[in-house]
């Protein structure tokens with residue numbers, strides 16, 4: 001069985017490449033729904049239906065473990081799919097928000113966190129809700145471990161900024177252009193105007209690491225740590241496989257990766273090379289015909 005990695009487009013490749021660095025021995029199938037990207041501006045119902053189609057497709061290709069390497073799909077579709085659409089004995093679907101949220105509180109020095117994400121992820125409030133749960137769990141642990149410290153209550157100030165034009169720019173291969181500078185500045189100006197104290201900035205969309213050089217240039221001289229998700233998700237998957245030897249045993253170990261896209265295969269192959277810095281041969285697939 002192969003490990004499936006899904007994104008609306010190219011963004012999930014930033015996660016896949018870190019997963020393959022960390023866990024090179026397994027076989028993977030990457031699926032990008034490039035023909036229907038971006039997802040970030042679509043409704044809950046549409047994101048859920050598209051994501052479920054992708055999950056069904058990857059399952060039919062022999063995946064028993066699928067990573068939604070897309071924050072928008074993780075925010076809008078993951079829970080419903082886990083609770084209503086799959087049998088956990090036959091298929092596990094994991095997202096990228098939880099592994100990120102587990103690490104973020106330990107990185108901030110002053111508790112001021114900025115989340116950059118698609119409009120869909122921002123409106124779902126998933127990061128805010130998950131971070132609040134994480135903090136509640138940490139505070140509970142502290143008061144259980146040491147009753148004298150029970151008055152300590154770690155608080156976070158979370159400011160979200162949606163960046164609706166970043167994914168279209170990246171999907172169009174314009175992330176290096178001068179136009180991209182303007183849009184990077186626009187959203188970061190807005191975020192830091194709303195909370196100038198932010199010391200930890202989460203790239204809550206798997207496409208955004210492509211803009212990292214421009215984001216870092218903008219932030220030069222500011223004491224802000226930028227968090228990309230690739231390594232966090234790779235570490236979390238490694239941990240998951242350790243904790244689930246019955247799934248790990250089932251994973252085939254040929255070190256291969258197939259690349260599937262709903263767009264034209266040659267177009268995907270050309271662009272994907274930029275994302276993962278190695279030649280890619282993609283296959284075209286269609287998801288629309290799949291039943292729920």
Ligand code: DGL
Pocket residue numbers: 007008009011012037038039040041069070071072073118121167204205206207
């Ligand atoms: N990479 C997806 C994410 O992490 C992009 C979503 C989109 O297609 O807008 O949210």
